[in-house]
Amino acid sequence: MSGEHKTETERHLRKALRHLSAARESGDLRKTNDVALEEVSNTVSSVLREYEGDE
DSSP states (O other): OOHHHHHHHHHHHHHHHHHHHHHHHHOOSOHHHHHHHHHHHHHHHHHHHHHHHHO
16 A cells, blocks of 8 residues: 555544544434444554554
């Protein structure tokens, strides 16, 4: 993966994490949605850690 593409991917993943965190903190989510968001958040975090480990 090129450095530029990797940087863009990281930027999108970090933005997604911020949105997920904001949605969870708002308290407007049903419990099932909260569980799904937790799983997505964990997956995005894992991918980011892998990217950081590849550098």
